[in-house]
Amino acid sequence: MAKFKTLQDFYKSKEWRIFRMSLIAERGNKCQRCGKIIARSIDIIGHHKIELTPENVNDATISLNPDNVDLVCFDCHNQEHGRFGYQKPKSVFLVYGPPLAGKKTFVRQQMKRGDLIVDMDRLYVAVSMLPDFDKPDNLFSNVIGVHNLLIDNIKTRMGKWANAWVIGGYADKFKRERLADELGAELIYIEASREECYARIEADERLQYRKAEWRGYVDKWFEQYRE
Template sequence: MARHSVLQAFYVSKVWRDFRMTLILERGLRCEHCGEMVTVAKELTAHHEIELTPDNVHDHMISLNPKLVKLVHHRCHNVIHGRFGAKRGRSVYLVYGPPLAGKKTFVTEQMMRGDLVVDMDRLFEAVSFQPSYDKPDNLLSNVMGVHNLLLDNVKTRMGKWGNAWVIGGYADKFKRERTADMIGAELVFIDASQDECLARLEADSMRMHYVSDWRGYICKWFEQYQA
């Protein structure tokens, strides 16, 4: 197995998931890096003080040793590892992938309060006053206007935000890279297969009445996507 898949297999194993849940039950819903409380267990990630590798993952004195594992926020975990601009000051990310891939969840986990987030769906909600699954077509040019203004703010680094996160489908490689260049962003791909996205759509009761629209958005993304 490749390096990635050995570790992947460990993280999805029952023994690891049970170990993590036991730690959470014993220690409570608190980040051991910053000390803040969290509301749900999924806000905590388990950090190994000795980094897991394919060579040590099966050594339970390392991989399943409570003394060597800390429960921390996803964002504190990034600070610990120096990821996503945590040590480099202000950064800009363009987060792209198919509809329902989990882009918003990813940004929610990685961002900090005071970051700027530019998301078409949320901007649509803000100006249409409709729920997130209902997007009146006639407002598209106004939503694009606000979106482009915010992209321009990011490009010129206008404002006092921490990091900036631009969320979108960006299936078209040329458009994606041009936008990333323009705003000075690092590209972050949120990967999910067409089947996974469609399965999430079927399971989402909120989008029930708009299922055919959303199926269309998903299929269109995969038709247009260029890696």
């Protein structure tokens, strides 16, 4: 049963207060970001790196995990959350590699709540209501339209996100580097060999009737790929 019904319940709880005091006793009254001494312990803020939500607040491996909590000063905390005019520069990542290399898994591990994710497969799901391996050709121009709008949003840094992740094959070196340049993005290559990709097709139950089609996508990527 959920002990804390709201985030406020949690922050008022004995568990959180004791946990926070024990962190302060252990780490001292210094901001872990800027190193400033924080005179009054009431001004030391316990910041959760994985942001607390009503869904995860009852999971002690997130809410009461020392590895997930930094002790910071008021200024650094506002900066962290981009509040009150503190604007952190936005970061953009272009995550590329062959089909089934694990690009989405990688982004899921690295992203934070509130990051902007741009991925053709997910946009297809949004407008077609079909599973993510089934992408009808007739919708391509609509999906790419939404995709390009989001790409433009990222180029102009439109919106309140802190990080954007653009996911795709991007086998062509020239196109990939030009896009990364236009986006001001860091390139992240998710590596997998052709054999590994084939093996994942074999192992993926959802693709059991589309093996030839997906091997075709893999072959096409490796034919176009330039390091």
